Amino acid sequence: MIYVIWKISLKEKNCSIAVAVNDQDFNTCQDGKIIISKGGNYSLIIPHFSTKDEGNYTCDVSYHAGGYVETIHVSAWAHPSLTGRLEAKGGHTFAVCEVQSLPSALILWKTPWHSSTPETRSSRDARGVFTVTSWLQLPCNASHKNLTCVVIASDSKWQETQFTISVCKDTVEWLSVLMGVWATWIIIKLLAGFYIMYKTLRQFRLVAGHSVILIEQVQDFYIPWVTDSG
Helix, strand or coil, rough: CCEEEEEECCCCCCCEEEEECCCCCCECCCCCCCCEEECCCEEEECCCCCHHEEEEEEEEEECCCCCEEEEEEECEEEEEEEEEEEEEEECCCEEEEEEEEEECCCCEEEECCCCCEEEEEEEECCCEEEEEEEEEECCCCCCCEEEEEEEECCCCCCCEEEEEECCCCCHHHHHHHHHHHHHHHHHHHHHHHHHHHHHHHHHHHHHHHHHHHHHHHHHHHHCCCCCCCC
């Protein structure tokens, strides 16, 4: 081997790294990339790989008997991570499907009814990972069975998650409110009844007690004196 040169073309810069037998090595990347040799093979090491390292990498190798040039396109990829949940907003119930991936993924819905157009938003974090969130409004008059969220990635792999919904959520919320009001009303009626019974019994005991005292006083006052007339 005479030399190995990696010519790197990135979004933010272009740089080169070279090792040579009879010449001086050089590295203009200055970001941790290095060439290592093991058993006659030369490898380019990219530490802490991120989306900033995406680009075209051209390897130029020269031997005494010849040489070759190979260009490789390098890009980042993150396996899709899918979650699903239900949300209540503005008096309606929404099925929410969210996926994190790199590159950005596509979200589709499979519904047993004619569904409205879902609301979809996409964002990207500092690592370059995309988060795509889709909100599908659920109609209360539809049969909520096997609602499915499908995620399609650019590499033709896909994932899906299912929602099993037996009843419309806002209906459940209204039933819960009505049951709570009814239970509160029953408790208030019972407490009021117990209070009235307590007051009545107390008044009855007070009246009965006064009656006994009066009777005893009357008996004490009007008890006739029996004398022996003979």
